[in-house]
Amino acid sequence: xxxxxxxGLAIVGCVVLLVLSSxxxxxxxxxxxxxxxxxxxVAGLTxxxxxxxxxxxxxxxxxxxxxxxxxxxxxxxxxxxxVVIVASAVVAGLAxxxxxxxAARLRGPYLAGATLMLAVALPAVxxxxxxxxxxxxxxxxxxxxxxxxxxSFQLTEWQAWVCCVALVIVFVLLANxxxxxxxxxxxxxxxxxxxxxxxxxxxxxxRVLAFVVSAACAGVAGSLLxxxxxxxxxxxxxxALSIQLLTAVVLGGLGSLVGAVWGGIILxxxxxxxxxxxxxxxxxxxxxxxPIAGYGLVLILVMLLFPAGIQGGVRRLLGPxxxxxxxxxxxxxxxxxxxxxxxxxxxxxQERSG
Amino acid sequence: MARYRKLGLAPVTALAALSLxxxxxxxxxPSSSGKLQASAPGITASxxxxxxxxxxxxxxxxxxxxxxxxxxxxxxxVNAHGxxxxxxxxxxxxxxxxxxxxxxxxxxQLILQDHVFAIFNGxxxxxxxxVAPFINAEKVPDLFVASGCACWNxxxxxxxxxxxxxxxxxxxxxxxxxxxxxxxxKKIAYFYQDDEFGQDGIKGLGYEIPASQVVAxxxxxxxxxxxxxxxxTLTAALKAxxxxxxxxxxxxxxxxxxxxxxLSLGYSPQLVSSDVGSDPITLSGLLDAYAKKTGSFGxxxxxxxxxxxxxxxxxxxxxxxxxxxxIHNQYIPKLPMDGNVLYGMAAAYTFVQAxxxxxxxxxxxxxxxxxxxxLPQGVSVAPYAYSATDHDGITGAYIAEIEKGVLVQLGPVxxxxxxxxxxxxxDSTPQPPAPSSGIP
Numbered sequence: 075x076x077x078x079x080x081x082g083l084a085i086v087g088c089v090v091l092l093v094l095s096s097x098x099x100x101x102x103x104x105x106x107x108x109x110x111x112x113x114x115x116v117a118g119l120t121x122x123x124x125x126x127x128x129x130x131x132x133x134x135x136x137x138x139x140x141x142x143x144x145x146x147x148x149x150x151x152x153x154x155x156x157v158v159i160v161a162s163a164v165v166a167g168l169a170x171x172x173x174x175x176x177a178a179r180l181r182g183p184y185l186a187g188a189t190l191m192l193a194v195a196l197p198a199v200x201x202x203x204x205x206x207x208x209x210x211x212x213x214x215x216x217x218x219x220x221x222x223x224x225x226s227f228q229l230t231e232w233q234a235w236v237c238c239v240a241l242v243i244v245f246v247l248l249a250n251x252x253x254x255x256x257x258x259x260x261x262x263x264x265x266x267x268x269x270x271x272x273x274x275x276x277x278x279x280x281r282v283l284a285f286v287v288s289a290a291c292a293g294v295a296g297s298l299l300x301x302x303x304x305x306x307x308x309x310x311x312x313x314a315l316s317i318q319l320l321t322a323v324v325l326g327g328l329g330s331l332v333g334a335v336w337g338g339i340i341l342x343x344x345x346x347x348x349x350x351x352x353x354x355x356x357x358x359x360x361x362x363x364x365p366i367a368g369y370g371l372v373l374i375l376v377m378l379l380f381p382a383g384i385q386g387g388v389r390r391l392l393g394p395x396x397x398x399x400x401x402x403x404x405x406x407x408x409x410x411x412x413x414x415x416x417x418x419x420x421x422x423x424q425e426r427s428g
Numbered sequence: 429m430a431r432y433r434k435l436g437l438a439p440v441t442a443l444a445a446l447s448l449x450x451x452x453x454x455x456x457x458p459s460s461s462g463k464l465q466a467s468a469p470g471i472t473a474s475x476x477x478x479x480x481x482x483x484x485x486x487x488x489x490x491x492x493x494x495x496x497x498x499x500x501x502x503x504x505x506v507n508a509h510g511x512x513x514x515x516x517x518x519x520x521x522x523x524x525x526x527x528x529x530x531x532x533x534x535x536x537q538l539i540l541q542d543h544v545f546a547i548f549n550g551x552x553x554x555x556x557x558x559v560a561p562f563i564n565a566e567k568v569p570d571l572f573v574a575s576g577c578a579c580w581n582x583x584x585x586x587x588x589x590x591x592x593x594x595x596x597x598x599x600x601x602x603x604x605x606x607x608x609x610x611x612x613x614k615k616i617a618y619f620y621q622d623d624e625f626g627q628d629g630i631k632g633l634g635y636e637i638p639a640s641q642v643v644a645x646x647x648x649x650x651x652x653x654x655x656x657x658x659x660x661t662l663t664a665a666l667k668a669x670x671x672x673x674x675x676x677x678x679x680x681x682x683x684x685x686x687x688x689x690x691l692s693l694g695y696s697p698q699l700v701s702s703d704v705g706s707d708p709i710t711l712s713g714l715l716d717a718y719a720k721k722t723g724s725f726g727x728x729x730x731x732x733x734x735x736x737x738x739x740x741x742x743x744x745x746x747x748x749x750x751x752x753x754x755i756h757n758q759y760i761p762k763l764p765m766d767g768n769v770l771y772g773m774a775a776a777y778t779f780v781q782a783x784x785x786x787x788x789x790x791x792x793x794x795x796x797x798x799x800x801x802x803l804p805q806g807v808s809v810a811p812y813a814y815s816a817t818d819h820d821g822i823t824g825a826y827i828a829e830i831e832k833g834v835l836v837q838l839g840p841v842x843x844x845x846x847x848x849x850x851x852x853x854x855d856s857t858p859q860p861p862a863p864s865s866g867i868p
Contacts, residue, residue, distance in 0.1 A: 099540065099541065100540040100541075101536055101537055101540035101541035102541075104533075104536050104540065108533070194653065201622075201649065201651075209623065210553075210554045210623045210624075210650075210651075211553075211554055211557045211558075211623075211624070212528070212554075212558065214558075214561055216561075230540070303529065303532045303533075303558075304561070304562065305528075305532065305558050305561075307528040307529065307554065307558055308651070309527045309528045309529055309554065309555075310527070310528065310529030310532075311529075312527070346533075346534075346537060349522065349523070353520075363485065365523075366485065
């Protein structure tokens with residue numbers, strides 16, 4: 075029945091997003107696509123960190139893999155978009171599997187270091203084989219709107235549709251996975267690895283699987299971003315991106331899929347908003363550090379006000395009301411609340427890595 | 429203030445006269461007379477909104493972050509003196525941190541949300557390459573890219589895009605022909621950025637310098653994790669090659685590192701630098717900062733560097749320098765009056781030239797047509813190449829030497845083309861002086 079509920083919610087979500095996208099102007103549609111793509115990456119990372127208890131500060135590298143896979147497949151093979159997205163996920167998932175095998179032996183700061191290395195080293199591949207990957211300049215490609223939508227249909231709206239539908243599909247798959255045997259095993263692993271192993275769980279395999287799932291999500295995100303921007307460059311997948319994804323996971327609420335939505339929205343929409351805000355309030359655009367400082371301020375405020383992330387804050391604010399709310403919305407609220415309570419606090423985490 | 433007010437009348441009268449003349453003889457363009465209208469996206473009866481992507485923070489920011497404020501200062505000067513046919517220019521430049529993924533987003537914001545009339549002076553080769561296809565697909569004029577990549581000259585694929593500064597192939601040829609003539613038989617080495625910038629540059633050098641004289645080619649990666657260590661290794665290789673002349677196509681930060689590495693290795697070849705890396709004020713400032721020295725340390729280290737320039741020298745008493753210094757002192761006194769400020773104002777001047785030529789109520793196509801039909805030489809020492817089939821900008825430069833922190837012109841202005849065999853020739857037409865109004 076969980077599956078039916080998730081699918082039902084997904085259909086409602088799709089309709090809402092598609093109607094919303096048709097009401098927006100071209101730039102907002104572009105931003106919507108960007109948000110959707112980013113949320114997919116953040117969701118994948120929040121599963122890895124918040125549910126399976128492994129850290130990655132190199133997830134931008136898997137987006138790099140997905141993005142370049144998409145560009146190469148579109149340019150050389152001209153496959154249809156859904157196939158390209160799935161293929162990009164598979165390629166990134168394979169990369170994640172390789173990383174996961176290495177990661178299964180590592181814990182805490184060592185795991186962080188290994189994933190960090192990946193984020194630093196992988197974009198260099200684009201410079202090493204410039205003939206294939208286009209070097210600094212990257213690869214340009216085009217996607218077109220399908221014929222049945224008519225000639226006047228905006229490309230940006232089509233891109234928003236693709237990203238939003240992909241996002242909803244990824245969320246349904248992840249939500250089901252988290253409620254399945256695998257999800258429960260991951261949580262067991264996260265909370266006490268020794269106990270999980272004694273209970274008969276294959277710790278190494280579960281850890282690798284978490285990396286594969288998470289990297290595949292990042293691959294989808296990289297693919298969607300590439301389709302939105304219509305190019306891939308090594309500059310788009312810097313270490314800064316990996317750190318930003320991590321920031322979004324923590325800001326949104328560790329281990330919560332809804333939190334990933336908040337994190338993605340903040341990551342994409344707050345910096346341009348602050349730039350416009352600074353410009354319209356008398357800061358000249360020359361004082362470029364104002365928006366950056368403002369972004370820092372937003373991060374600090376969120377962490378001070380909502381130590382458990384925005385979703386944690388929302389839960390706290392709605393807390394007394396939620397049990398009274400009937401129907402699926404209330405149920406989701408309660409379920410999320412439970413999930414957040416299950417997620418490990420900062421102290422437990424330190425103890426384990428120390 | 430009184431002085432400016434007095435000055436203010438002249439350009440207004442001149443502009444009024446100019447618009448009358450244009451109205452009288454502009455029979456070919458239908459929109460050259462009549463009421464000011466909202467003739468295109470980004471144009472209202474009283475304003476022209478244009479946009480740009482600029483590195484205001486990040487790796488490319490030192491020095492380059494002055495360019496857009498300098499352009500804006502010139503636009504403010506024009507606005508204060510009657511504007512363009514009475515319209516004020518609003519210049520919205522967004523920070524892309526020299527990261528092409530951010531460029532992709534901010535340029536979409538400018539075009540899809542802010543509906544700018546044109547993109548002006550977008551800075552950087554890799555950054556602008558990421559958005560040129562989009563800008564052209566949206567049919568937005570893409571004027572005067574702040575990069576010397578020869579790639580902007582592609583009228584058939586990118587009809588909206590125009591270069592401005594001398595491209596790196598031409599620059600390489602002019603520097604190369606000077607080195608070939610003045611350092612006959614000497615061992616020569618190249619130090620260059622491993623992308624279109626450096627590769628175009630050494631392509632031009634190779635057209636002029638005999639391959640037998642070249643003993644080493646050392647490319648650096650601008651995204652190197654540890655630039656100082658990378659440049660140190662490359663400098664050691666240059667020293668081992670026993671090159672007597674080192675020609676650099678490098679950005680200022682890497683030029684400064686090269687110079688410091690030479691110093692620590694006790695290696696002192698004749699240094700020749702492309703215009704990009706040789707602004708004396710930026711370079712000496714970086715040297716002081718990296719070596720944590722003050723006083724004349726940086727200035728003494730750049731003494732004698734041979735370079736080229738396509739704009740009048742800051743140290744000269746040229747009428748253009750006087751004009752831009754006046755505007756600098758009024759609008760952006762906190763910035764140093766250096767090569768970057770000169771660059772920003774010169775590009776802005778060229779943009780106003782093009783806007784005036786596009787007519788009273790221009791469409792986007794009118795602006796592109798205006799540049800396609802050629803622009804008169806103004807702020808640059810050599811003419812523009814602009815035509816319907818050529819979207820290159822400035823065609824020539826002069827050789828100069830850094831003396832006591834300023835550029836001293838060594839030879840005449842030389843012009844050339846992009847081909848391997850095209851000669852480097854002297855351009856004896858004198859550069860026109862700056863208009864007394866300060867407006868084209």
